[in-house]
Amino acid sequence: MTAEPLLSVSHLSLRIQDHTILKDISLEVQAGEVVGLIGPNGSGKTTLFNVLSGFLKPTKGTVCLCGEDITHLSAPLRARKGIGRVFQDFGIFRDMTLLENILVAFESLTTDERRKIGDLRSATQETLAMVQLQHFAKKKAGSLSGGQMRLLEIARTFKGNKSLLLLDEPTAGVSPKMTHQIADLIRSLRREGRTVLIIEHDLPFIAKICDRIIVLDVGEVALEGSPSEVQSSKKLKEIYFGADPTT
Numbered sequence: 569m570t571a572e573p574l575l576s577v578s579h580l581s582l583r584i585q586d587h588t589i590l591k592d593i594s595l596e597v598q599a600g601e602v603v604g605l606i607g608p609n610g611s612g613k614t615t616l617f618n619v620l621s622g623f624l625k626p627t628k629g630t631v632c633l634c635g636e637d638i639t640h641l642s643a644p645l646r647a648r649k650g651i652g653r654v655f656q657d658f659g660i661f662r663d664m665t666l667l668e669n670i671l672v673a674f675e676s677l678t679t680d681e682r683r684k685i686g687d688l689r690s691a692t693q694e695t696l697a698m699v700q701l702q703h704f705a706k707k708k709a710g711s712l713s714g715g716q717m718r719l720l721e722i723a724r725t726f727k728g729n730k731s732l733l734l735l736d737e738p739t740a741g742v743s744p745k746m747t748h749q750i751a752d753l754i755r756s757l758r759r760e761g762r763t764v765l766i767i768e769h770d771l772p773f774i775a776k777i778c779d780r781i782i783v784l785d786v787g788e789v790a791l792e793g794s795p796s797e798v799q800s801s802k803k804l805k806e807i808y809f810g811a812d813p814t815t
């Protein structure tokens with residue numbers, strides 16, 4: 569008997585006006601897996617995250633979380649059921665301090681979960697230290713650089729109680745040193761048993777941290793496999809660079 573997938577997407581399509589943006593997408597993510605979602609610009613990755621997190625309703629198909637059909641649930645209800653998201657463009661509160669931004673994440677925890685954390689103030693400082701932003705704790709988030717804002721958003725998402733994390737280009741605009749740190753954070757999430765679906769353009773990065781990679785091309789699942797299978801696939805090269813006329 570195979571375990572029920574944490575996330576199950578079945579025959580999902582999305583049309584906006586006359587454009588088909590997602591075409592008959594079916595995929596499964598098992599609990600505890602770290603899955604990479606890659607594909608050329610405009611292939612539908614962020615749109616798929618919008619459908620998974622409830623910001624867009626699909627034209628056809630279903631999204632199930634732990635076997636429950638959540639296709640018609642609103643984004644806030646899905647968040648309550650355990651779907652957390654890091655946005656491609658920042659979702660942080662610019663007028664709040666860094667400390668306050670992290671405290672917002674703790675607010676989504678249950679009383680029991682909060683009790684386990686203990687002193688919220690030191691837990692907040694520790695969270696900021698994870699991404700080396702502890703010295704800016706009392707600054708307004710809007711005063712951070714682009715890369716620092718992304719790190720703050722990642723730290724905030726990591727501290728919530730979400731079981732499925734959707735990370736949209738978490739390393740975009742982040743220096744190589746911090747990229748390593750983000751990779752370590754994702755590995756620690758896996759150790760905690762959380763499930764991560766991550767969009768990235770950096771293939772070596774994704775290959776290092778993912779169990780499996782799914783490739784989207786013009787709104788369809790074009791390829792799926794282990795990092796080594798996908799990296800060595802001729803089809804991947806065709807998707808990114810076009811078919812080689814000499815072969």
Ligand SMILES: Nc1ncnc2c1ncn2[C@@H]1O[C@H](COP(=O)(O)OP(=O)(O)OP(=O)(O)O)[C@@H](O)[C@H]1O
Nearest residue numbers: 584587589607608609610611612613614615616656
């Ligand atoms: N609300 C919308 N209305 C019309 N077209 C849209 C809408 N949202 C997305 N699209 C189109 O859908 C396609 C997929 O966009 P999406 O943002 O999902 O791509 P992506 O794979 O995330 O690309 P990138 O790697 O550049 O972030 C694009 O052609 C985009 O213009």
Ligand SMILES: [Mg+2]
Nearest residue numbers: 613614615656
């Ligand atoms: Mg995108």
